[in-house]
Amino acid sequence: MKSETLFNLENNLFTVAMLLYFVSMILFFVFFVFKNLKVTKLGNGTLITGFLLHTVVMLIRGINAGRLPLTNQYEFASAFAWGLCFVSIIFIYKYKFQALATFSVPVIFLMIGYAAMQSKEVHELMPSLRSNWLGFHVSTAIIAYGAFGVSFAISIMYLLRTRSVANAFFEQHVPSGEKLDIISYRAVSLGVLFLSFCMISGAIWAENAWGSYWSWDPKETWSLVTWFIYFIYLHLRLRSGWKEKRAAWFSIIGFICVIFTYIGVNTLLPGVHSYA
Numbered sequence: 001m002k003s004e005t006l007f008n009l010e011n012n013l014f015t016v017a018m019l020l021y022f023v024s025m026i027l028f029f030v031f032f033v034f035k036n037l038k039v040t041k042l043g044n045g046t047l048i049t050g051f052l053l054h055t056v057v058m059l060i061r062g063i064n065a066g067r068l069p070l071t072n073q074y075e076f077a078s079a080f081a082w083g084l085c086f087v088s089i090i091f092i093y094k095y096k097f098q099a100l101a102t103f104s105v106p107v108i109f110l111m112i113g114y115a116a117m118q119s120k121e122v123h124e125l126m127p128s129l130r131s132n133w134l135g136f137h138v139s140t141a142i143i144a145y146g147a148f149g150v151s152f153a154i155s156i157m158y159l160l161r162t163r164s165v166a167n168a169f170f171e172q173h174v175p176s177g178e179k180l181d182i183i184s185y186r187a188v189s190l191g192v193l194f195l196s197f198c199m200i201s202g203a204i205w206a207e208n209a210w211g212s213y214w215s216w217d218p219k220e221t222w223s224l225v226t227w228f229i230y231f232i233y234l235h236l237r238l239r240s241g242w243k244e245k246r247a248a249w250f251s252i253i254g255f256i257c258v259i260f261t262y263i264g265v266n267t268l269l270p271g272v273h274s275y276a
Helices: 003-034 039-065 073-095 099-116 133-163 168-173 177-210 218-240 244-268
Strands: none
Touching: 003 039, 003 073, 003 099, 039 073, 039 099, 073 099, 073 133, 073 177, 073 244, 099 133, 133 177, 133 244, 177 218, 177 244, 218 244
């Protein structure tokens, strides 16, 4: 297939995937706000279909580019949304609560919407990116960011849960505050693990590419800040008993830092990582 044909196919499927995420977001909003249980299956089906189609889009991008589709703003934003959707689906089915999608899918849609605003032009890899570390380094970042996004969504749910008057809908479809707190903690733990892998592999890669494990590039610095925020979260939780409301706010602040590390740093503090 010609590259132009693949490019057009990618664009069309990307648009459909984004629309499916949007429809899923609306359906889960109807479920949560209007307590309409009939739309949950449709919302789930739409979300999973969007995710599968999104996966196909990334595969087509990789085939057309002849490399992993993880090396520029558009590709990483798309992968960020994919990773958040992937981790969300895992947590939804593992802990059996659909309400999580009400809060995670809007973040997915906003991130894929951000991807849609970036240039989709295919470029050759810069010499420094031609490394076997690329796939591992960026993939671990995607899972880490996805896990932090899920923790953010659960923390928002926790704060709403504690401020809402108890009713049958909440009792049936939203876990207790204590359980939400535990699930958020597990998501953060997963994120910290993968972010640690990301930073270690990035340091090894940097030494191979530029002769230095650490150069205090803005992206490196803010990744370290993000890691410290979540490490402090885990430390305070395990050592000082920080749980529930304080932990929820810490998780929310941490994800704001994640977003700044990705979007804010690239926009305001360009460096060697400005391609993603």
